[in-house]
Amino acid sequence: MNVTIELTVNGRAHRLDVEPRTSLADALREQLGLVGTTLGCEHGVCGSCTVLVDGTAVRSCLALAVQARDADIRTVEGLADGDRPHPLQEAFAAEHALQCGFCTPGFLMLLAGALADDPELDRDERRLEEVLASNLCRCTGYAGIRRAAVRAAARMRGEGERDSAGHAG
Amino acid sequence: MGDMKPAQFDYVAPGSVPEAVAVLAGRGPESRVLAGGQSLLIELRYRTARPALVVDVNGIPGLAEIAVEDGSVHVGALVRHAQLERARFDDPLAGLFREVAPYVGHPPIRARGTFAGSLAWAHPASEWCALAMAMGAGIELEGPAGRRTVPADSWFRGRFATACLPEELVTGVRLPRPPAGAVPAFAELRRTHGSFALAAALVVLRLVDGRVDWVRVGLANAADVPLRAVEAERLMVGEPPEPELLAEAAARAAAEANPPDEPHAPAAYRRHALATLVRRCLTRAVRARHEHPGAA
Numbered sequence: 001m002n003v004t005i006e007l008t009v010n011g012r013a014h015r016l017d018v019e020p021r022t023s024l025a026d027a028l029r030e031q032l033g034l035v036g037t038t039l040g041c042e043h044g045v046c047g048s049c050t051v052l053v054d055g056t057a058v059r060s061c062l063a064l065a066v067q068a069r070d071a072d073i074r075t076v077e078g079l080a081d082g083d084r085p086h087p088l089q090e091a092f093a094a095e096h097a098l099q100c101g102f103c104t105p106g107f108l109m110l111l112a113g114a115l116a117d118d119p120e121l122d123r124d125e126r127r128l129e130e131v132l133a134s135n136l137c138r139c140t141g142y143a144g145i146r147r148a149a150v151r152a153a154a155r156m157r158g159e160g161e162r163d164s165a166g167h168a169g
Numbered sequence: 170m171g172d173m174k175p176a177q178f179d180y181v182a183p184g185s186v187p188e189a190v191a192v193l194a195g196r197g198p199e200s201r202v203l204a205g206g207q208s209l210l211i212e213l214r215y216r217t218a219r220p221a222l223v224v225d226v227n228g229i230p231g232l233a234e235i236a237v238e239d240g241s242v243h244v245g246a247l248v249r250h251a252q253l254e255r256a257r258f259d260d261p262l263a264g265l266f267r268e269v270a271p272y273v274g275h276p277p278i279r280a281r282g283t284f285a286g287s288l289a290w291a292h293p294a295s296e297w298c299a300l301a302m303a304m305g306a307g308i309e310l311e312g313p314a315g316r317r318t319v320p321a322d323s324w325f326r327g328r329f330a331t332a333c334l335p336e337e338l339v340t341g342v343r344l345p346r347p348p349a350g351a352v353p354a355f356a357e358l359r360r361t362h363g364s365f366a367l368a369a370a371l372v373v374l375r376l377v378d379g380r381v382d383w384v385r386v387g388l389a390n391a392a393d394v395p396l397r398a399v400e401a402e403r404l405m406v407g408e409p410p411e412p413e414l415l416a417e418a419a420a421r422a423a424a425e426a427n428p429p430d431e432p433h434a435p436a437a438y439r440r441h442a443l444a445t446l447v448r449r450c451l452t453r454a455v456r457a458r459h460e461h462p463g464a465a
Contacts, residue, residue, distance in 0.1 A: 001179060020180030020223060021213070042173040043211045044278060045363060056280045062210040063281070064203075066180055067225065110277065133362050134275035 005069040009034065010078025018065040025049045027065035028075060036076040036105045040136070047135030048106040050113075051075050057113030057134075076105035079112065088112060091152035092145075099139035106135050111149050115156060122153035175213035182225040186311055189226055189338050194313040196222050197335035203227070204247060207274065207282035208290045232340065244342045246286075250279035250297075260346050262304070265353035265373060269296050272357050272369070285339050288324070291331050294365040294390040296357070298325065302395040303371055303387025306344045312337035325394035348383050351375040352457045354450035357389075358442050360433060366390050368439050370422070370446035374410075374454040381405040386418075386450075391426035391443055398422035401447070410455040419448035 006015050009032060018027055025042075028034045028051070040046035042061045049060045052074035079086040088108050091097070098104045114121050114131045121128055128149060132142055183189040193200060199221040203209055212218035226232070232247040237258045244253070254270035256263040273279060273287070273296055287297040288308055301308075302325065307318040312334060319332045326332060333339060357369035369389035375382045384405050386398040401422035408414055423444035428436045 003180060019177065021175040021177055023210070026174075043214055044207060044274075047275070047277065050277055057277045058281055059207075059277050061214075062207055062278075064180070064206070064210070064223075064225075066182075067203075067206070067227065114276065130271065131276055134277055136363075 003066050005066055007068045007071050007073060009073045010075060016065065020064065020066055022065045023061050024051070024053075024063040024065050024068050024073070025060035027068070028060060028073070034075050034077050038102050038105055040102065045136070046103070046106070047110060048103045050106040050109045050135065052109055052113050055113065055116060057110045074109070074112070076108055079108060086112070087155040088115075088148070088152040091148040091155065095144045095148040095151055097140065097144040097148035103135060103137045103139075107132075107137070107145055110135055111152065115149075115153055119153065119157055122150040173214045175210075176216055176219050178213075178220050179222045180225065181222060182228045184228055184230075186229060186232075186338065186340060189224055189229065190311050190313065190336075192222075192224055193336045193338060197337075200224050200335070202289070202338060204286040204289075205249060205282035207278050208286065208292070226338065241346055242344045244284050244344065246283065246338075246340050246342075248284050250274065250282050250284065250287075251276070253284060254279060261349070261351040261353060261373060262344060262346060265300065265304075265347075265355075265371075268353050268355045269300055269371065272296050272355065272366070275363070285342050288321075288342060289331060289333060289339050291325055291327075291329050291394075292365070293328050293393055293395070294367075294369070295395065296355070296366065296369055296371070296389055298395040299369060299371050299387040299389035301342065301344070303373070303385045303397045304344050304347070305397075306342050308333075308339060309341045309343060310334075310337040311340050316340075318343065321395075322397070328393050347373050347385070348375050350377075351383060352454045354453040354457070356446040356449045356453075358446060367434050368428070368442045368446060370443060370450050372447065372450035372454050374405075374451065376410065376455065380407055380409050382407075386422050386447060388422065388426055388443060388447075391423075391428050391439070393427075393429070396426060398425045398447070400425055405451075410451070412452070415451040415455070416448055419444045419451060422447045 002017050038048040040048040044059050044062045051060045201220040203223050203225040232245040234245045236243040242262050250273045253266035256266040287295050301321045306321045308324050309318050324332050351373050354372045358367045371387040374384040384402050386401050388396040401418040404418045423440040428439035430436045
């Protein structure tokens with residue numbers, strides 16, 4: 001039996017009619033057309049489906065859409081400010097932190113959540129690595145992604161443009 | 170990817186424990202309880218679980234608290250792994266939670282998954298299950314016949330099998346507080362960063378006047394169920410923690426294990442790993458105590 005839920009996605013209110021078995025990821029992709037959220041493994045391992053639920057980065061394949069009742073969801077489509085990319089998106093481009101791009105939305109949302117929780121995450125190398133190890137990238141490896149995280153974190157703190165070596169750019 | 174979609178089920182989100190128990194009293198055997206969902210969703214996707222009804226308890230108030238009481242700490246059924254990772258209350262258990270939590274899943278998994286859910290799932294490699302076993306936790310249940318508490322050593326009945334009846338709801342877990350000054354240590358071996366524990370060891374130890382005064386040793390993935398290595402503990406109590414004694418205790422703990430033979434980990438290899446992990450934990454706990462003698 002279908003369930004009707006109301007939720008906010010990227011600032012817009014939606015009313016959805018979902019089967020209880022529908023995952024949050026499938027509801028976002030198939031019912032709202034937000035296909036920026038990608039599905040890799042569909043069992044919580046790869047992290048490509050990571051979105052923010054009430055500000056916290058979670059696997060949208062491991063949550064039911066019905067559990068998102070009244071929740072505030074943010075997906076990669078909600079990251080940019082109009083035509084202006086988010087600092088994380090700019091940093092990923094600048095640091096070559098993606099190749100095929102399939103995992104990128106998940107990494108962006110993972111970092112958006114982690115940096116909102118702790119804006120100085122990049123200053124603790126071990127903790128940053130622990131966060132990045134949540135998701136899988138099979139193209140570039142993690143060095144570029146880590147550089148992008150460091151660059152974006154500094155920029156988001158208003159420390160201006162710095163290159164990956166930490167010099168003023 | 171069609172293979173990874175769950176089969177159909179009905180969904181109900183009770184607003185209180187009595188409401189949830191009433192649902193389970195009627196449909197328990199065909200139901201599964203949804204808390205963090207970080208294991209249940211996987212089972213639903215693989216269809217190793219095909220419940221007719223999913224009972225979502227996330228809307229029940231009062232289950233998400235960690236309560237520090239006189240002799241024990243109570244962890245509500247909806248306390249997430251991430252809450253335990255940030256535990257700051259004044260007790261050795263807080264240090265133990267902080268030490269173990271980073272080994273449970275990843276940060277996004279830890280944001281949703283629950284401590285009590287891990288105990289209800291009863292994966293043999295679960296770090297929290299080993300902790301519950303070693304610390305003598307009591308698992309609190311509510312069902313049509315009322316409330317009861319099941320001690321950890323009769324809770325785990327096998328791989329993914331517990332003493333919980335289909336009509337019962339886990340409402341929380343009570344952990345006795347270790348003596349002040351006890352020091353926790355945890356060590357784990359896994360094939361990749363994202364793998365389950367191939368083997369893991371947990372130690373909580375207190376030294377008084379240069380002798381082991383109180384010690385607990387827990388093992389994960391050392392058998393079908395989590396283990397407490399009581400013989401290893403007995404060997405150490407009252408003795409000075411010399412390296413030879415710690416090595417002997419570690420070997421005894423490994424001998425108490427009954428690890429299954431698996432392609433990547435023959436039983437003998439896993440025993441060897443367990444002995445090494447236990448020895449490392451014991452050494453670290455003893456050293457930490459000596460380095461911080463005022464840390465009672």
